[in-house]
Amino acid sequence: MEKEINAGIIGLGKMGILHTGILNSLEGVKVTAIADKESIIKKIFGNVLPSVRKYESYKKMLDEEDLDIVFITTPTSLHVEMAEECIDRGINFFVEKPLGTSREECKTLIFKTEGKSVTNMVGYCKHFVDTFSKAKELIDGGNLGKPVYLTSYMYVSQQFSKGSGWRYKKEASGGGVLSILATHLVDVLLWFFGDVTSVDGHIKPYYSKEVEDFVHSYLMFKNGLEGYMDASWSVRNYRLPQINIEVQFEKGMLVVTEDYVKYFSDVNSKFNILYKQDLYKGVEVDIGGAEYTREDKYFVDCVKNHKPAELDIFYAYKVQCVIDAIYDSANKKGSVEIM
Amino acid sequence: MNSDIDPIILGHNQFIGVSHLSQEVARTGVERFSDIKKAVDIIKISSDMGVKGMMLSTHHRAKDILDLVADEGLSDKLKFYPLIPYAQGYVRKVNEVGIMGLLNEILKPAGMSDKFKILFKGGISFLRKDFIKLLETLLDIELLTFNEFNVKAIFLHNVLTDLGLALQAEEIFGFYIDHIKENYNVVPAFGTMNFAKLVKSFDEWGIKKPLVMASFNKVGFQMNPSREECELILRDYDVDVLAMSTLAAGYLKPKDGYEYLFSLPKIKSVVVGVSTREHAEETFNLLHQYGGK
Numbered sequence: 001m002e003k004e005i006n007a008g009i010i011g012l013g014k015m016g017i018l019h020t021g022i023l024n025s026l027e028g029v030k031v032t033a034i035a036d037k038e039s040i041i042k043k044i045f046g047n048v049l050p051s052v053r054k055y056e057s058y059k060k061m062l063d064e065e066d067l068d069i070v071f072i073t074t075p076t077s078l079h080v081e082m083a084e085e086c087i088d089r090g091i092n093f094f095v096e097k098p099l100g101t102s103r104e105e106c107k108t109l110i111f112k113t114e115g116k117s118v119t120n121m122v123g124y125c126k127h128f129v130d131t132f133s134k135a136k137e138l139i140d141g142g143n144l145g146k147p148v149y150l151t152s153y154m155y156v157s158q159q160f161s162k163g164s165g166w167r168y169k170k171e172a173s174g175g176g177v178l179s180i181l182a183t184h185l186v187d188v189l190l191w192f193f194g195d196v197t198s199v200d201g202h203i204k205p206y207y208s209k210e211v212e213d214f215v216h217s218y219l220m221f222k223n224g225l226e227g228y229m230d231a232s233w234s235v236r237n238y239r240l241p242q243i244n245i246e247v248q249f250e251k252g253m254l255v256v257t258e259d260y261v262k263y264f265s266d267v268n269s270k271f272n273i274l275y276k277q278d279l280y281k282g283v284e285v286d287i288g289g290a291e292y293t294r295e296d297k298y299f300v301d302c303v304k305n306h307k308p309a310e311l312d313i314f315y316a317y318k319v320q321c322v323i324d325a326i327y328d329s330a331n332k333k334g335s336v337e338i339m
Numbered sequence: 340m341n342s343d344i345d346p347i348i349l350g351h352n353q354f355i356g357v358s359h360l361s362q363e364v365a366r367t368g369v370e371r372f373s374d375i376k377k378a379v380d381i382i383k384i385s386s387d388m389g390v391k392g393m394m395l396s397t398h399h400r401a402k403d404i405l406d407l408v409a410d411e412g413l414s415d416k417l418k419f420y421p422l423i424p425y426a427q428g429y430v431r432k433v434n435e436v437g438i439m440g441l442l443n444e445i446l447k448p449a450g451m452s453d454k455f456k457i458l459f460k461g462g463i464s465f466l467r468k469d470f471i472k473l474l475e476t477l478l479d480i481e482l483l484t485f486n487e488f489n490v491k492a493i494f495l496h497n498v499l500t501d502l503g504l505a506l507q508a509e510e511i512f513g514f515y516i517d518h519i520k521e522n523y524n525v526v527p528a529f530g531t532m533n534f535a536k537l538v539k540s541f542d543e544w545g546i547k548k549p550l551v552m553a554s555f556n557k558v559g560f561q562m563n564p565s566r567e568e569c570e571l572i573l574r575d576y577d578v579d580v581l582a583m584s585t586l587a588a589g590y591l592k593p594k595d596g597y598e599y600l601f602s603l604p605k606i607k608s609v610v611v612g613v614s615t616r617e618h619a620e621e622t623f624n625l626l627h628q629y630g631g632k
Contacts (some may be wrong), residue, residue, distance in 0.1 A: 014430065017502065021505030021506050022505060024505055024507065025504075025505045025536075043470055044470050046470075047470045047471070047510065048506050048508045048510075048511060049508075110441050160407045164440060165440060275590055276560075277590040278558075278589070280558070280559065280560050280561070282559065282564045282565045282566075282568075284563070284564055284565060285475075285504070285533050285536060285537075285563065286532040286563050287498070287502050287532075288430075288498055288501075
């Protein structure tokens with residue numbers, strides 16, 4: 001019989017609990033330990049998961065447990081340090097997005113993995129949403145020709161007063177809506193269209209004091225595509241976060257959201273629309289979105305088969321470079337090139 | 340306790356901006372029903388057409404809707420099916436203030452209410468130490484809104500059911516069932532996106548004939564791990580089902596959706612959302628035809 005994968009989780013916040021649930025349900029995976037510095041978490045999981053060992057110190061957990069994979073689901077500023085501890089011990093790790101609070105921090109981590117065979121992955125879960133993967137297939141298929149112009153946004157109704165907690169402290173989060181939420185939009189755009197060469201960004205705090213609530217940036221891609229992205233967590237009537245990407249191509253157009261992908265090809269002059277219902281495939285267990293289950297399965301599969309994950313820390317570094325460039329550009333009030 | 344639930348239950352998603360078809364539809368709904376009287380009009384139309392049950396989450400608008408329902412003299416005509424907690428509200432709150440902040444905020448009314456002061460000597464610090472007591476209090480706070488209304492069954496939101504299921508938290512399910520039965524004398528019920536896994540686990544844990552709200556539709560939308568597996572479990576296990584997403588969130592034509600649904604066994608009831616008089620007439624007439632009384 002194939003050896004069971006032992007999993008450990010660091011940080012039992014919203015995403016930590018979600019991944020614990022999913023991993024606990026996957027065939028061939030066993031959650032053996034969790035670490036969180038809040039003692040109430042230990043109490044709660046004492047009731048719910050009696051056989052899982054609980055630690056307040058994650059380092060102690062890494063030292064004492066025989067872990068094959070570790071999920072790092074803590075505030076962003078702790079990611080890199082924790083990932084380094086995993087690398088030192090040769091443990092494969094998954095980090096929630098974004099990887100770090102700055103590109104410099106991420107760069108240090110990448111150097112540290114040199115020569116080490118540690119499988120790693122960053123939680124850019126939109127790659128596992130049916131409509132986005134269908135859009136990627138259509139873009140790569142080539143029938144629409146070269147991408148020409150982009151309009152895109154990501155909104156959610158979340159912040160209409162000064163927030164509290166790590167997400168609203170720049171030191172802990174790396175930034176506001178761009179770093180925490182729109183990192184997903186930047187990720188999807190890089191995944192679809194490749195490297196960005198320059199940005200012209202603007203940010204605006206309003207409700208939050210330390211971080212931005214609104215961000216807007218013009219983006220130029222290496223493949224010739226250009227256009228803008230806009231994001232905010234202070235827009236009304238967006239109960240759930242939503243991404244909307246519309247691209248004009250040489251020979252057609254495409255719109256994609258979490259709900260549908262719609263495209264038009266000049267060849268047959270026809271609009272096609274595929275809803276998420278058309279693309280739906282069931283999963284072993286769905287807790288708040290099938291994409292998280294697929295994401296965790298993909299990572300476990302990479303670890304089992306000793307193959308690198310596509311969404312690794314180097315990919316996440318590229319996303320971080322675009323985010324940092326938007327902040328730099330907003331601060332210096334001019335466009336910034338990305339090397 | 341009578342476990343017979345109403346065969347047609349009016350859903351609430353359209354009133355609070357939830358659509359599983361698309362967020363665009365959801366946003367239009369919010370705009371249409373931002374005047375809460377319009378929501379109550381729909382409830383009245385549905386009641387006139389023979390609908391006797393209504394599901395309502397503990398969204399902050401629930402209390403306003405219930406107050407108006409009572410003012411309109413509809414509360415005696417309707418039985419209520421609370422869906423607790425309003426999960427997205429919790430998720431947003433966690434994003435805003437973290438898990439500890441969320442607990443503190445939810446427990447605020449408990450700290451202030453005399454009822455809870457009497458029930459929990461020692462207050463919030465005591466609750467933090469005892470997880471089961473904490474859960475009891477959370478449930479009781481969520482259900483305060485429904486105190487004066489005729490409640491038939493209380494559904495645990497799918498996000499919590501599915502998390503408990505994924506963690507195989509048998510003890511928590513046992514606690515929920517006992518607490519709802521003993522304190523409210525109504526049917527404890529469960530929403531889920533994982534019908535097959537939940538029913539199998541309940542069977543292993545000896546939870547008999549559960550009432551489960553799950554998606555059943557021709558295209559297998561939100562049916563995990565697959566439509567085929569859900570159908571097999573439905574056939575082989577002793578379970579009562581309240582079907583949701585019967586039109587795959589507005590994707591299917593009503594006739595196609597209901598034809599499939601009523602070909603299945605053990606579907607006790609169906610929850611549907613309607614937004615206009617025309618929509619209500621089409622939906623309820625068809626449901627009456629297909630077997631929903």
